[in-house]
Amino acid sequence: MANEEVKLFRTWSSPFGLRIVWALKLKGIEYETVLEDLSNKSHLLLQYNPIHKKIPVLLHNGKPIVESLVILEYIDNTWEQIPILPQDPYERARARFLAKFGDEKLLSSIWSVFVKQGKEQEEAIGSAWENLKILEEELKGKKFFGGDTIGFVDIALGWTVNLIGILEEIIELKIVDEEKFPLLCAWMQDFADVSIIKDNWPPHDKMIAKFLAIREPYLAGSK
Amino acid sequence: MANEEVKLFRTWSSPFGLRIVWALKLKGIEYETVLEDLSNKSHLLLQYNPIHKKIPVLLHNGKPIVESLVILEYIDNTWEQIPILPQDPYERARARFLAKFGDEKLLSSIWSVFVKQGKEQEEAIGSAWENLKILEEELKGKKFFGGDTIGFVDIALGWTVNLIGILEEIIELKIVDEEKFPLLCAWMQDFADVSIIKDNWPPHDKMIAKFLAIREPYLAGSK
Known part of the structure; x- marks a missing residue:
């Protein structure tokens, strides 16, 4: 090799x-x-x-x-060492479903919270919460989506840990709070603490600057 | 079992x-x-x-x-008998990519040809052709996307055979013509001739009636 x-x-x-x-x-x-x-x-x-x-x-x-x-x-x-997808066909299908759900439903709902304002933003939070609830349910009895260690779904949903905090900081609004989503919050912390994740995080200030710039035309009503 | x-x-x-x-x-x-x-x-x-x-x-x-x-x-x-996905990881990734491409890019471009009119429809045909060209290329040297027999990609793209003919008949316009897409046309025929496909086709007249009704509000400008 x-x-x-x-x-x-x-x-x-x-x-x-x-x-x-x-x-x-x-x-x-x-x-x-x-x-x-x-x-x-x-x-x-x-x-x-x-x-x-x-x-x-x-x-x-x-x-x-x-x-x-x-x-x-x-x-x-x-590379078959340290498999990331579960072996069981049903668990495997569930993992693929959740990854797809994250990309197709959850991401756009979180994005709407970030770029909308007023009543539209309130509605967007409602549907983001509905989607986040599905992840909260999924984590019952587990540390990671993959079980005791991170797997396909953790990697596929890792963007939430990467992005939601940045977006929350910019809009000064908590989307994932500990009271509503205790398991998801714990997962976000545990995921961020895994060394391969921690060591490869994009620089926080550069992320803030990037997303502030992305949000600007929405705020100005030109997008 | x-x-x-x-x-x-x-x-x-x-x-x-x-x-x-x-x-x-x-x-x-x-x-x-x-x-x-x-x-x-x-x-x-x-x-x-x-x-x-x-x-x-x-x-x-x-x-x-x-x-x-x-x-x-x-x-x-x-059910591992008669595998539909290729064994080779690269071929497998290519198959997954093509299935996703069909659902995310090709389908919406074909749909636009169906529901748009005039200049917008002409543009839609252009991008549908661009997408169809990718399938034409993929079929070089093969009878089916899966090789000698149907596999994951054939099954995932089977909707084109099922749907394009119906839509073409309604809009009275050929999208996939033999001159431009000889391999794709041959594949469509070969696919439709496979017994499990032939025996499970939805009734043609019922499909025409269904899609005529779907197109109506677009023609009336209310969608």
Whole structure:
């Protein structure tokens, strides 16, 4: 395996790119990082992901794999040490369902809380809470979504830990509070404390600046 | 396995439900069909899929699995005869990518051709063609996406065969023509000829009536 080429194209901040960092680190795979600037995408990124033109891209021995959840499955199929997906088919299906739910329902509801104001924001919080409740339920009797250690769902939902705190700080509003979501709050803390997570967090101040800038046109009503 | 309970909740027309029919038939799994009316969803459907409230739902020994692509993976993990996903991790990732691409990009571009008119429709055809070209490329040197026999991608993209012909007939416009997409046209024919596909096709006239009714509010400008 010494001659393997493993390259990860990502940005410094994208939680989708971080998923791949976490999975590779968890499995102890050495890789090279190519940091992309999305306002000026490299020709390699466009070559490797011509359809979506997005990060992350994992390049393994010259072959590109795209879409972060697909990459996670690829990593788990290719390097079998420390499996991230459960073995049981039903648990496995549940894990895939939750990851998809996070990307398709939860993320947009959290985002709405961030960019809306007034009554619209209140409604958005309502649906974000409804979605977060599903995660709270899922954590009953477990430290991580994967059980005693982090797995596919923890990695797929890690963006919540990465992002919700930043967004809360900017809008000065608590979305995930301890009283309403005690298990989720405990999970967020436990997840952030895992060394491979802690060591690969994007810089806090840079994140705040980035998301303040993203929110501006929404506040000005121009988006 | 004789005492297994396998129930499929679907509608008579949904291509997402048909995916599951095809996969179960391919693997020779006996199951019971529960036909849902989406304007009056059964309490069981709401109980088994409380988050999305959608079909298909596969119930296996009392456990519900939802989201059609997740169900396909579950079926492949649970009943290993006649595998539908490729064994090679890269081919497997490619298959997952193409299925996702079909649902997230191709489907909406085909749908736009169906519901738009005039210049907007012309633009929609342009992007539908761009997406279809990706499938045409993928079929080079292969009869099916899965190779010599149908597999995960064929099942996931089967909706194109099911739907595009119906939509073309209604709008009186060819989207997938033989000159531009010779391999895709050949695949559509070969796929439709496979016995488990042929035997489970929704009735043509009922499909035409359904999609004529769906298109009406768009034509009237009220949608």
